Amino acid sequence: MKFETLEFVLAGLAGGGVGFISGVFGVGGGFLIVPVLNIVLGIEFQYAAGASVCQVLGPATTSLLSRRIRLDDFRLPLTISGGLLFGVFAGAQALESMLHVGKVVIFDKEVWLADLVGLAIYFVLLLSVGLFAIWEVHRTKLNRPLRRGWLTAWHIPPFASFPEFDSDRISIAVLAWFGVGVGFLSGLLGMSGGLVLLPGLIYLLGVKTHQSVISSLIIVWIISAQATAAHAWNGFVDLGLVMALLFGGTIGARLGTELSVKLRGPKLREGFGWLLLFTSAMIGFRLLWLLLP
Amino acid sequence: MIPGIGLRMSEITRKLLFTAACLILPVLWGVLVNWLFNLWQSARTEKTEDEPVFPDYQI
Numbered sequence: 024m025k026f027e028t029l030e031f032v033l034a035g036l037a038g039g040g041v042g043f044i045s046g047v048f049g050v051g052g053g054f055l056i057v058p059v060l061n062i063v064l065g066i067e068f069q070y071a072a073g074a075s076v077c078q079v080l081g082p083a084t085t086s087l088l089s090r091r092i093r094l095d096d097f098r099l100p101l102t103i104s105g106g107l108l109f110g111v112f113a114g115a116q117a118l119e120s121m122l123h124v125g126k127v128v129i130f131d132k133e134v135w136l137a138d139l140v141g142l143a144i145y146f147v148l149l150l151s152v153g154l155f156a157i158w159e160v161h162r163t164k165l166n167r168p169l170r171r172g173w174l175t176a177w178h179i180p181p182f183a184s185f186p187e188f189d190s191d192r193i194s195i196a197v198l199a200w201f202g203v204g205v206g207f208l209s210g211l212l213g214m215s216g217g218l219v220l221l222p223g224l225i226y227l228l229g230v231k232t233h234q235s236v237i238s239s240l241i242i243v244w245i246i247s248a249q250a251t252a253a254h255a256w257n258g259f260v261d262l263g264l265v266m267a268l269l270f271g272g273t274i275g276a277r278l279g280t281e282l283s284v285k286l287r288g289p290k291l292r293e294g295f296g297w298l299l300l301f302t303s304a305m306i307g308f309r310l311l312w313l314l315l316p
Numbered sequence: 317m318i319p320g321i322g323l324r325m326s327e328i329t330r331k332l333l334f335t336a337a338c339l340i341l342p343v344l345w346g347v348l349v350n351w352l353f354n355l356w357q358s359a360r361t362e363k364t365e366d367e368p369v370f371p372d373y374q375i
Contacts, residue, residue: 077338084346089353248339255338256331262341269345 026066031267033064038078038271045082045272046279048295053079053214056268058145058302061138062309066264068141069118072213073259076250078268079215082276083244092237099185099198099230100241106199107246110206115253117211134313141212142313146306148208152218153299160293172229174201187234201228205242209250215243 026034037059045052053075060071121137129139162169175188179196201223209216217239224235254260 077342080339080342081345081349084343085350085353088347088350251338251342252335255335258331258334260334260338262338265338265342266345269342273345273349 026261026264030064030066031263034060034066034074034264035267035271037064038268039275040271042272042275042277043279044275044298046276047282048279048291048298052272052276053216054145054149054212054218054299055302057213058142058306058309060264061142062305068135068138069122069254069257069259070261070264072118072141072211073251073254073257074261074264074268075213076209076215076247076254077260077262077265078272079243079247080251081269082272083215083240083247086240087244090237090240092241095186096234096237097241099187099234099238100245102183102185102195103198103202103205103238103242104245106202106204107206107209107242108202108249110203110208111210111246111249111253112206113203114207114210114212115250115257117207119257130314130316132314132316139310139313142306142310144208145212146303146310148212148219149299149303149306152222153296153303155222156292156296156299160296169226171226174227175229187230187238189229189231193228198228206246206249209246210253213250213254216246217243 038056041052041055041059044055056075056078057068057071060066060074061068066074118137118141121140122135124136126133127136127139159169172188172190174197175190175193177194177197178192179194181195182192183195184191185193205216205219205223208214208219220239220242221235224230224238225232230238251260
């Protein structure tokens with residue numbers, strides 16, 4: 024797919040808008056870039072996913088360098104990486120296989136299978152995480168915070184102990200399967216994984232919030248590097264598009280961060296939930312448009 | 317041609333170089349941005365004692 028100058032300019036502007044939102048809410052933004060590039064700018068799903076994972080390496084590197092990461096901080100992310108490696112590879116291969124299938128006929132209409140499956144998974148994922156974010160804020164307001172560490176109740180050997188957990192026996196198998204799930208979504212959808220990683224680490228695995236942020240950043244970097252390598256090898260990364268997104272995104276993120284210091288945490292989390300619901304609605308309309316005759 | 321893979325050596329080299337470029341360019345960008353912000357922040361610190369704290373992850 025060849026891109027024109029206008030598309031680079033529009034991608035830069037889109038990157039700026041997404042970067043601004045990322046800066047306000049303190050999230051990666053990969054989950055927004057793919058739908059915006061695909062739905063608003065009409066860039067094919069595989070190129071949108073490739074550009075998205077590749078550009079995330081820029082802000083993820085900046086975030087890692089700005090923090091004092093200790094060697095011990097790498098233990099949990101590297102343990103989860105065993106599953107991530109397999110998940111990202113499987114996700115990228117699934118995308119490649121769907122592209123080989125090409126178009127399918129649904130309701131007498133020809134649609135690209137990769138577009139259809141990718142957008143459908145995005146729709147379900149954003150809707151679920153958005154509803155969860157709003158529910159979590161609602162529970163906190165009622166002084167009934169959610170229980171954490173849902174998956175740590177699964178006692179599947181082998182076990183290890185990590186400083187990030189209250190419990191001293193954590194199943195390595197559960198950590199690896201968590202990595203497979205996050206990696207698969209990242210490889211298939213072109214998202215850095217931060218969207219599911221942070222709630223996953225906090226609520227599914229019960230990692231302390233501060234430590235979750237550091238682990239999430241390290242994992243996002245590892246996932247993005249793996250997914251970038253997989254997508255670049257398959258020829259789905261356009262470096263011009265990536266640079267346009269990086270340039271716009273950096274400026275937008277800085278402006279958004281300036282605004283975020285004036286807003287309170289619960290308000291931000293609730294706003295983030297509504298943002299996800301809005302994005303899932305946008306994807307839902309696109310799916311209807313794809314499917315309806 | 318490498319048996320079993322079906323790709324020419326030159327094509328593999330081209331793919332490897334492109335993949336490396338896709339990994340290195342955004343990382344270099346990240347390093348550059350971090351360096352620029354460090355410069356900017358140290359310049360601001362010289363001007364004022366009350367440096368605002370930017371939480372880069374709040375959700």
